Amino acid sequence: MAEYNVERMLEAAQAFQIEGTFKSSAPYGSGHINSTYAMVWEQDGKEVRYILQRVNTDIFKDPVSLMKNIEGVTEFLRKEIIANNGDPERETLNLVPAKDGKKYYQDSEGGFWRAYIFIENATCYNLVEKPEDFYQSGKAFGHFQRLLAQYPAEELSETIPNFHNTPVRFETFKKAIEEDVCGRAASVKEEIQFVMDRQSELGMAMDMLKEGRLPLRVTHNDTKLNNIMIDDATGQAICIIDLDTIMPGLSIFDYGDSIRFGANTAEEDEPDVSKVSLSLPLFDIYTKGFLEGCEGSLTEAEMDMLPMGAKLMTLECGMRFLTDYLQGDVYFRTSRENHNLDRTHTQFALVADMENKWSEMKAVVEKYK
Secondary structure (H helix, E strand, O other), X not given: OOOOOHHHXXXXXXXXXXXXXXXXXXXXXXXXXXXXXXXXXXXXXXEEEEEEEEOXXXXXXXXXXXXXXXXXXXXXXXXXXXXXXXXXXXXXXXXXXXXXXXXXXXXOOOOEEEEEEOOOOEXXXXXXXXXXXXXHHHHHHHHHHHHOOOOOHHHOOOOOOOOOOHHHHHHHHHHHHHHOOOOOHHHHXXXXXXXXXXXXXXXXXXXXXXXXXXXXXXXXXXXXXXXEEXXXXXXXEEEEOXXXXXXXXXXXXXXXHHXXXXXXXXXXXXXXXXXXXXXXXXXXXXXXXXXXXXXXXXXXXXXXOHHHHHHHHHHHHHHHHHHHHHHOOOOOOOOOOOHHHHHHHHHHHHXXXXXXXXXXXXXXXXXXO
């Protein structure tokens, strides 16, 4: 996405219903997708901060639907937080309306902007530094599920179509093998076979959704620690941010993706697969936090499928890396030869280790149900 000039940013800054005098604006945060700024306004002699963001329309092709999703979910969260005697200014993102009443502003060159109230005295952390962080993360995303349990998920737009539709991802994978544009398929027969051997599991969750055995939920789809704001004073998770990928989906996918990247003993692209395993202590602490946060809002079937959610997300991710390798490394950014193949190997090694620890994973879920 091209960097926007200062004039457009200043134009957008003035377009929202913010009282007082605009003082300054500076780039903010570590996000890679949208352009984010912290604005300072003077109100009654005090400096007040707001977040100003330009939505990346190269990635999110339908920003109006995206903003409708965020508006619907944040307003619903606000009501739930008030009903639970919480602090709606700090426990959810709050959109600032533009002067025309919409929750976004389109600038004179077509750029899409939004503004949020700045949540003070809270921090996002990029790395899990201690098990307690991972527990807090699980609790926060579980709580997010509970608060949105009654939200009509079918009203949400898919901001990235078929994002976690594993059967669709599998069709793309098979097509990549068939087309074999780089002549790489012959060298990855074992990896291809790894997926084929698990073909019967790939559609399991989506089939259960179709049959009504798993409910459609509001899903976040980017459940990383750095999308949680931690209160500076208490160390407690207070607010989930980065709502661009909010979509209708399955609760077990949000949970499963957290386990995939958070409970792996190695980095996602570790070349030495002997370092890859599922950390049962981290699996345990995240599951404990997640189910505590959910407070009984998940169905029995959802809880029983949590380990399968972790396995499916890991298998799907490995399959996507392998698809990209077969297509010539066109989607995921690579920084070395066979980078996507290394990523494929870590994901598949993690799947294999989950299979070896399946009874332990099931026992952990039973313990906290």
